[in-house]
Amino acid sequence: MRVRLEDVARAAGVSPKTVSRVLNDEANVTDATRERVRAAMEAMDYRPHPSARSLAGNRSFLVAMLYDNNDNPASTYLAEIQDGVLEACDAHRYSMMVRPLRMRDGDFIRRFDALISxxxxxxxxxxxxxxxxxxxxxxLRERNVPYASVSPLRHGKTIGVAMDEQLAARAIVEHLLELGHRRIAHVIGIADHGASRWRLAGYREAMAAAGLSEEPALVVQGAFTFGSGVEAARQLFSLAKRPTAVFAANDDMATGVMWAAGEYGLKVPHDLSVCGFDDTPLSRQLWPALTTVQQPSREMGKIAAEQLLSVLRGNPGRLVQVPFSLQIRGSTAIAP
Amino acid sequence: MRVRLEDVARAAGVSPKTVSRVLNDEANVTDATRERVRAAMEAMDYRPHPSARSLAGNRSFLVAMLYDNNDNPASTYLAEIQDGVLEACDAHRYSMMVRPLRMRDGDFIRRFDALISxxxxxxxxxxxxxxxxxxxxxxLRERNVPYASVSPLRHGKTIGVAMDEQLAARAIVEHLLELGHRRIAHVIGIADHGASRWRLAGYREAMAAAGLSEEPALVVQGAFTFGSGVEAARQLFSLAKRPTAVFAANDDMATGVMWAAGEYGLKVPHDLSVCGFDDTPLSRQLWPALTTVQQPSREMGKIAAEQLLSVLRGNPGRLVQVPFSLQIRGSTAIAP
DNA sequence: GGCAGGAATGACAGCGCTGTCAATTTGCAT
DNA sequence: ATGCAAATTGACAGCGCTGTCATTCCTGCC
Structure with a gap:
């Protein structure tokens, strides 16, 4: 049958409580005892019963990952975060559950409450x-549920992980500037996402620093999807004075821009430089491959979960800044 | 504090065991009692403690969804299935966990065992x-773990959900034939996926039925990714006698084919008809929109989970066939 | 009206672990 | 050696439910 904690205790010649202490990495166990118990656990391939642990110990060893399945076209991004969170949870022997919650729904908070209860x-x-x-x-604060955020808009004392997206956006626009581009367009993402704001801010910062005043016609709204990129690009290419480069707020839209360039007979990168943001797998498969900003989504999920787990263990948590890296590829070249 | 089963029992004037019976939809409770208990539960917003239930009842109310994160570039597909499975689990008050397992790894079975333990x-x-x-x-059979499959290769007495992919593939190729195409190419998916085999079989069936003998040069290997679609298409477009239509085994590859068509100056659908399989969100966003087969992934995830839950309740489970539907859009037209 | 037999309900132990607190051992200064 | 505090270990109850089996309550039928 199933190996229980009691069986391990008997094998190691200690009380069940001592085995429990070893299992939970508690203090006040001599190294010798700890080692003996560990060996017994190993030998018997002991697996604690999560329900028993949770019932007696009043904690669930469960982390829930919340996401919005309404406003999230970029599902690759979420899948990668999920993978990272899962990895961290596994490593700490926590289990993870995913919860799609539609933020725009009226019963959003009620559904969250139900999740907790x-x-x-x-x-x-x-x-x-x-x-x-x-x-x-x-x-979350009222119910006293610890949480960690991936790329929160407001940093403050939030725990989790973030990338300096504004700086990254600025860097990629500076790359275009260095190539001699002056008419650089930007395709914005969904309006109220933090990502959209930062990337736009970075674009503006770089342009301003180069002494270029913003041309409103060169900044068009998108929605993070391929289709919205196509639409935005058509708008841009219909202008009397076309841009020579486009910085789209994510790779999907950048791909749309490249697609639309084909429609207009513009060769990338000869006639038009295009760059994106995220470094999705797609960006490497395109031809020419897309210049973009690498955002380590998987790693970020992992880090957020680790910060959360640190808090759960009673340690402090913090907002970890992850570095970005520019992926200069074939879609950007010297201005025509 | 927390409302317990005992509290509900007291409020309803019955024993805890009777409340438990109502909670678990067991027999031998009069309608009047059942109603009284239900009302008390409702009034007190009672939520059974999953760990207690699982510890005492020897079942976990947990469904695990297994996926391969090695060989699955089409993460949208998985995300949709996941959503469907989650929906069904929620409806039956089960929880769900996702488990990526790399099938090609040596310790695949061991990791699976660990999951179960x-x-x-x-x-x-x-x-x-x-x-x-x-x-x-x-x-799974040895450990006596019930399971349901989404699109299993071998149908037999497997429980789960499937679509007649071969018939669907045949139908879409017939659509091309009706448009007058004769040189129809096929881009195959990852070799050992069931989906690849069926779609290829459907292609062959349609071609044979139309009295066309297979031209090996027109059937090229892909890997379900955008990039592999581009590669395959370049191969096809380099042929002395190019195809006038390409049926790719999924939408990502079809998108790659359309991309490559642009490189070769081929206008879709005027010079080349392209169709895919899956009806991913992307397929509708392309221009022209992609003709494809709609595969109700979300629904399929839901159905698979429902069949599993049916088995868990002691009822029989079966392999549900879901219908496909052809999405005829702008990427296919009369042969040039 | 009395009784068998099934339906409805309840009493009670226990699932496998951890919290609390008491008992024991250890280390160290005297 | 001796005493004392701190470190280590253990005894025991109980987390919130359900399984088992005993008990009570109904039926229909002679």
Whole structure:
């Protein structure tokens, strides 16, 4: 049958409570005892019963990852974060559950409450754009549920992980400037996502620093999707004075821009330089491959989860800044 | 504090065991009692403690969804299945966990064993290509873990959900034939995926039925990714006698084909008809929009989970066939 | 009206672990 | 050696439910 903690205790010649202490890395166990118990656990391939642990110890060893399945066209991004969160949870022997919550729905908070009451997660990982939903954050604090955020809009004392997206956006626009481009367009993402704001801010910063005043016609709204990139590009290519380069706020839109360039007979990068943001797998498969900013989504999910787990263990958590890296590839070249 | 089953029992004037019976939809409770208990539960907003239930009842109310994160570039597909599985689990008050397992790894089975020992899921949902991993299926039976499959290769007495992909592939190729195409190419998916085989078989069936003998040069290997579609298309477009239509085994590759067509100055659909398979969101955003086969992934995930849950409740489960539908859009037209 | 037999309900132990607190051992200064 | 505080270990109850089996309550039928 199943090996229980009691069996391990008998094998190691100690009380069940001592085995429990070893299992939970508690203090006040001599190294010798700890080692003996560890050996017994190993030998018997002991697996603690999560339900028993959770029932007796009043914690669930469960982390819930919340995401919005309404406003998230870039599902690759979420899948990667999910992978990272899962990796961290596994490493710490926590289990993870995913919860899609439609932020725009009226019963958003109610559904969140139900999640907590039904599953008792020890903590929660928030993904954009849920990271910035004020009523939810309030409720999390009220119910005293620890949480960590991936790319939260407001940094403050939030725990989690972030990248300096504004700096990254500025850097990629500077790359275009160095290539001699002056008429550089920007395709914005979904308006209220933090990512859209920062990337736009970075674009503006770089342009201003180069002494170029903003041309409103060169800044067009998109929605993070391939289709919205195509639309935005058509708008740009219909201008009397076309841009020579386009910085799209993510790779999907950049791909759309490249697509539309084909429609207009513009060769990339000869007639038009295009760059994106995210370094999705797609960006490397395109021809020419897309110049973009690498955002380590998987790593970011992992880090957010690790910060959360650190808090759950009673240690402090912090907002970790991850570095970005420019991926200069074939889609950008010297201005025509 | 927390409302317990005992509290509900007191409020309803019955024993805890009776409340438990109502909670679990067991027999031998009068309608009047059942109603009284239900009302009390409702009034007190009672939420059973999952760990207590699982510890005492020896079941976990947990379903694990297994997927391969090695060989699955089409993450949108998985994300949709995941959503569907989650929906079904929620409806039946089960929780769900996702488990990436690299099928090609040596310790695949060991990791699966660890999953079972650590989390005790009541059942498992298998997604392609894990559905056809013989050693895993064997182990599932040995350990007596019920499972349901999404699009399993071998139908037999498997429980789950499937679509007649071969028929769908045949139908879409017939659509091309009706448009007057004769030189129709096919881009195959990853070799050992069931999906690749069926779609190829459907292609062959349609061509043979039209009295066309297979031209080996027109059938090229891909890998379900955009990039592999581009590669395959370049191969096809370099032929002395180019195809006038390409049926790619999924939308990502079809998009790659359309991309490559641009490189070769071929206008879609005027010079070349292209069609895919899956009806990913991308297919609608392209210009021209992609003719494809709609595969209701989300629905399929939901159905697979429902069949599994049915088995867990002691009812029979079966392999549900879902209908496909052709999405005829702008990327296919009369042969040049 | 009395009784068998099944339906409805309840009493109670226990699932496998951890919290609390008591008992024991250890280390160290005297 | 001796005493004392701190470190280590253990005894025991109980987390919130469900399985088992005993008990009570109904039926229909002679």
């Amino acid at each position: 039904d599953h008792h997660p020890d903590g929660v990982v928030l993904t954009p754009p849920i990271t910035d939903h004020a009523p939810l954050l309030k409720r | 650590d989390h005790h899921p009541d059942g498992v949902v298998l997604t392609p290509p894990i559905t056809d991993h013989a050693p895993l299926l064997k182990r």
